[in-house]
Amino acid sequence: MWALTTIHDVARRAGVSIATVSRVINNVQPIDPETAQRVRAAIEELDYHPNYVARGLRRRSTRSLGLIVSDNSNPFFAEVARAVEDAGYEAGYSVILCNSDLSTEKQERYIDVLISRRVDGIVLMSAPGSDVKALVERISHADIPLVIANNEVPDLGVDEVQVAFHEGGYTAGRYLLDLGHRSIAYIGFFSEQVRGHTARAQGFMRALSEAGIELASSRIAYGRGRYQDGRAAAAELLGRGVQMTAVFVFDDLMAMGVIKELQARGLSVPGDVSVVGFDNIVYSEATTPAITTVAQPIARIGHECVRLLLERIEHPEMEPRQVLLPTELVERESCRRLD
Amino acid sequence: MWALTTIHDVARRAGVSIATVSRVINNVQPIDPETAQRVRAAIEELDYHPNYVARGLRRRSTRSLGLIVSDNSNPFFAEVARAVEDAGYEAGYSVILCNSDLSTEKQERYIDVLISRRVDGIVLMSAPGSDVKALVERISHADIPLVIANNEVPDLGVDEVQVAFHEGGYTAGRYLLDLGHRSIAYIGFFSEQVRGHTARAQGFMRALSEAGIELASSRIAYGRGRYQDGRAAAAELLGRGVQMTAVFVFDDLMAMGVIKELQARGLSVPGDVSVVGFDNIVYSEATTPAITTVAQPIARIGHECVRLLLERIEHPEMEPRQVLLPTELVERESCRRLD
DNA sequence: TTGTAGGCGTTATCAT
DNA sequence: ATGATAACGCCTACAA
Numbered sequence: 001m002w003a004l005t006t007i008h009d010v011a012r013r014a015g016v017s018i019a020t021v022s023r024v025i026n027n028v029q030p031i032d033p034e035t036a037q038r039v040r041a042a043i044e045e046l047d048y049h050p051n052y053v054a055r056g057l058r059r060r061s062t063r064s065l066g067l068i069v070s071d072n073s074n075p076f077f078a079e080v081a082r083a084v085e086d087a088g089y090e091a092g093y094s095v096i097l098c099n100s101d102l103s104t105e106k107q108e109r110y111i112d113v114l115i116s117r118r119v120d121g122i123v124l125m126s127a128p129g130s131d132v133k134a135l136v137e138r139i140s141h142a143d144i145p146l147v148i149a150n151n152e153v154p155d156l157g158v159d160e161v162q163v164a165f166h167e168g169g170y171t172a173g174r175y176l177l178d179l180g181h182r183s184i185a186y187i188g189f190f191s192e193q194v195r196g197h198t199a200r201a202q203g204f205m206r207a208l209s210e211a212g213i214e215l216a217s218s219r220i221a222y223g224r225g226r227y228q229d230g231r232a233a234a235a236e237l238l239g240r241g242v243q244m245t246a247v248f249v250f251d252d253l254m255a256m257g258v259i260k261e262l263q264a265r266g267l268s269v270p271g272d273v274s275v276v277g278f279d280n281i282v283y284s285e286a287t288t289p290a291i292t293t294v295a296q297p298i299a300r301i302g303h304e305c306v307r308l309l310l311e312r313i314e315h316p317e318m319e320p321r322q323v324l325l326p327t328e329l330v331e332r333e334s335c336r337r338l339d
Numbered sequence: 340m341w342a343l344t345t346i347h348d349v350a351r352r353a354g355v356s357i358a359t360v361s362r363v364i365n366n367v368q369p370i371d372p373e374t375a376q377r378v379r380a381a382i383e384e385l386d387y388h389p390n391y392v393a394r395g396l397r398r399r400s401t402r403s404l405g406l407i408v409s410d411n412s413n414p415f416f417a418e419v420a421r422a423v424e425d426a427g428y429e430a431g432y433s434v435i436l437c438n439s440d441l442s443t444e445k446q447e448r449y450i451d452v453l454i455s456r457r458v459d460g461i462v463l464m465s466a467p468g469s470d471v472k473a474l475v476e477r478i479s480h481a482d483i484p485l486v487i488a489n490n491e492v493p494d495l496g497v498d499e500v501q502v503a504f505h506e507g508g509y510t511a512g513r514y515l516l517d518l519g520h521r522s523i524a525y526i527g528f529f530s531e532q533v534r535g536h537t538a539r540a541q542g543f544m545r546a547l548s549e550a551g552i553e554l555a556s557s558r559i560a561y562g563r564g565r566y567q568d569g570r571a572a573a574a575e576l577l578g579r580g581v582q583m584t585a586v587f588v589f590d591d592l593m594a595m596g597v598i599k600e601l602q603a604r605g606l607s608v609p610g611d612v613s614v615v616g617f618d619n620i621v622y623s624e625a626t627t628p629a630i631t632t633v634a635q636p637i638a639r640i641g642h643e644c645v646r647l648l649l650e651r652i653e654h655p656e657m658e659p660r661q662v663l664l665p666t667e668l669v670e671r672e673s674c675r676r677l678d
Numbered sequence: 679t680t681g682t683a684g685g686c687g688t689t690a691t692c693a694t
Numbered sequence: 695a696t697g698a699t700a701a702c703g704c705c706t707a708c709a710a
Contacts, residue, residue, distance in 0.1 A: 004457075004481065004482065006702095006703055006704085007703065007704065007705095008703080016680075016681085017680065017681045017682075018681090018703090018704080018705095019680070019681060019682080019683095019705080019706080020679085020680060020681080022704065022705060022706085023679095023680090023705095025704095026705085028705095028706095029679080029680095030679070031679070031680090032679060032680085035679080035680085047480055047481075049451060049454045049455045049481065050455055050703090050704080051396075051455065051457060051702090051703050051704070052452075052455045052456045052457065052704095053392055053395045053396045053401060053456070053457050053702090053703080053704095054396050054686090054702070054703035054704040054705090055703080055704055055705075056392045056686095056704095057390075057392045057393050057396055057685095057686050057687065057688090057702090057703080057704075058685080058686050058703080058704045058705050058706085059686085059704085059705070060686070062392060064435075064456075067436075071421065072411065072417060072420055072421055072424070073414070073417045073418045073420070073421040075412070075414065075417070078411060078412045078414070078417040079412045081411055081412070081436065082410065082411055082412040082438065085411070085436050085437070085438050086438070089438075094435050094437075094452060094456065095435065095436050096403075096433050096434065096435055096436070097406075097420065097424050097434050097435075097436040098424070098433075099421065099424050099425070099428075112388060113391075113433060115388045116388045116389055116390065116391045117391045117392070117403075117433065118343075118390060118391065118392050141386055142343065142386075142388065143343065227621055227622070227624075227625060256622070256625045257625070259625075259627075260624070260625055260627075263627060282566055283566070283595070283622050283625070285566075285599070286566060286595045286596070286598075286599055286622070286625075286626060287625060287626060287627065288598075288599075288602060288626065288627035345686095345687055345688090346687065346688065347687080355696075355697085356696065356697045356698075357687090357688085357689095357697090357698095358689085358690085358696070358697060358698075358699090359695085359696060359697075361688070361689060361690085362689095362695095362696085365689080368695080368696095369695070370695070370696085371695060371696085374695080374696085389687085389688080390686090390687050390688070391688095392686090392687080392688090393686070393687035393688040393689090393702090394687080394688050394689075395688090395702095396686090396687080396688070396689095396702045396703065396704090397687080397688045397689045397690085397701080397702050398688080398689065398702085399702075
């Protein structure tokens with residue numbers, strides 16, 4: 001088999017010039033209906049597929065988007081990716097999937113790749129703690145539309161989709177407090193570069209503070225957000241001999257691990273320990289007990305990212321915008337009221 | 340800010356021809372070290388990113404892969420996608436994420452897009468039942484390397500990574516039988532185009548047959564593989580008044596739903612009903628009880644796909660190969676021996 | 679309504 | 695070791 005068919009082959013077959021073929025493909029300009037018909041027939045017969053690479057070079061637009069997440073096998077990012085792909089497909093864009101593994105270096109490498117690939121836009125879900133500033137700098141220097149999602153660093157001056165993490169954390173804190181809990185622990189997010197507490201941790205601690213409770217560092221453990229990290233963190237807390245009637249966990253995936261570990265050690269959830277998660281991934285309903293959690297509008301995050309991106313592609317000079325999405329407490333079975 | 344820097348800008352700045360710049364970028368051919376240094380400096384200073392679109396046009400290779408799955412938010416596909424991305428990145432390829440939603444039409448559309456984008460290869464995980472033959476035809480006519488994974492249609496004449504589904508199903512059947520179960524049900528995979536039973540269902544039924552048990556159609560319910568489908572299917576079975584001490588479920592995601600639904604109706608797992616899943620996704624360990632399941636080597640599927648693909652890209656004329664991956668029973672807590 | 683031709687940014691061939 | 699220059703396949707003025 002020979003190389004792929006080109007616009008020239010189609011033109012020859014239809015007995016017209018390549019310009020005409022191009023015009024019917026992109027149906028721009030009026031074309032003689034009969035000519036158009038011949039061209040379409042030729043396209044059909046030759047199974048012609050216009051070369052988007054050439055088109056991209058000429059049009060200076062690839063109709064592709066880059067999506068950078070830490071790990072698409074994490075259900076949270078998986079759902080976001082799904083939404084991004086959906087919205088992209090709808091608008092005629094393809095999405096290039098990039099996993100950063102929480103590594104700044106890999107993030108930078110991927111950004112260089114996306115720049116070289118001349119994607120029309122980038123959705124960046126940087127891990128808390130990584131040096132977003134530098135990444136943003138790199139991207140905007142290449143003049144590529146960018147949307148940042150779920151970021152914790154303020155004042156980036158670019159389009160962002162934010163979630164009310166602080167409020168979400170606060171809600172979780174108040175909820176536990178209202179249930180009568182006073183002996184509380186926290187399992188947070190850790191990565192090499194993280195400095196200080198995440199917004200949701202801060203919100204949580206503010207709620208406790210208001211009730212006169214300060215979270216001793218001995219009552220805090222960390223993980224990188226995955227199921228096994230949750231198990232390990234719970235084990236660590238227990239190993240330290242920490243007494244607790246309730247624990248707030250950075251995300252549902254770790255919360256699942258926490259519940260598992262607690263149960264494995266003969267503790268009852270919520271009988272002995274109440275657990276609150278964050279995210280509301282699908283599987284937070286699947287555990288026993290089902291997890292009470294602070295929900296993010298996951299799919300919407302992805303959709304909003306793409307919407308913002310497409311609008312910026314359309315209007316590059318627009319002022320940067322921020323979309324703030326709410327959280328919502330979803331009560332299930334993993335918490336109980338203390339008597 | 341102006342358009343992106345090109346090789347010409349670099350050449351001018353370094354006082355050399357574009358040919359020389361190209362040569363140092365791709366470091367092919369000996370170059371005067373001092374010249375090379377000047378070029379590299381210019382690249383640095385201008386923050387030059389070679390245009391992969393132009394390069395792709397010229398080289399007739401985009402160093403990109405298309406990955407078609409039904410839904411990347413399904414943990415099984417999410418893990419496969421992760422592995423594909425990993426292996427691709429390692430080899431310098433980007434991956435374009437495509438969700439087919441089990442729709443033949445969307446699959447075809449995406450294939451056309453991937454052809455037009457001139458990807459160097461395609462990994463196709465078609466849903467059981469869709470018309471793979473036609474899709475394969477379409478792709479090979481465009482002369483694009485293709486690997487099919489987890490397919491049920493035999494004799495495609497292309498590279499494939501297969502999993503021993505039939506044996507896996509058989510194993511599940513034998514396991515339940517050996518535990519003393521005789522009153523058994525099955526929750527299978529359904530899609531519009533599916534005809535007949537999936538291989539794992541056939542394997543399962545063969546085991547039952549050998550024990551003299553034929554699965555009445557009233558003891559079978561179907562779902563599309565997601566968590567909620569599992570709940571619904573279990574509800575359906577129960578609604579029909581089916582008596583059972585054990586049920587085999589097409590995948591872990593549905594098995595999670597089945598367990599939830601059973602428990603919601605006051606049934607104990609495995610006390611009243613034993614449940615066997617398939618896949619061994621991470622979360623099959625997270626439920627209570629943890630799910631006993633027939634494991635697929637999920638990440639390995641992705642890696643093998645990419646390996647096969649890259650080798651074919653290298654040697655287009657090679658004979659088509661099949662890689663057959665084994666399944667393995669993972670015993671956890673969702674089954675019990677009948678006394 | 680249709681055709682001609684230049685250029686998008688590279689790589690690779692052929693000189694020098 | 696380096697420099698011109700012709701493609702790669704498409705779109706789009708500009709002409710006709």
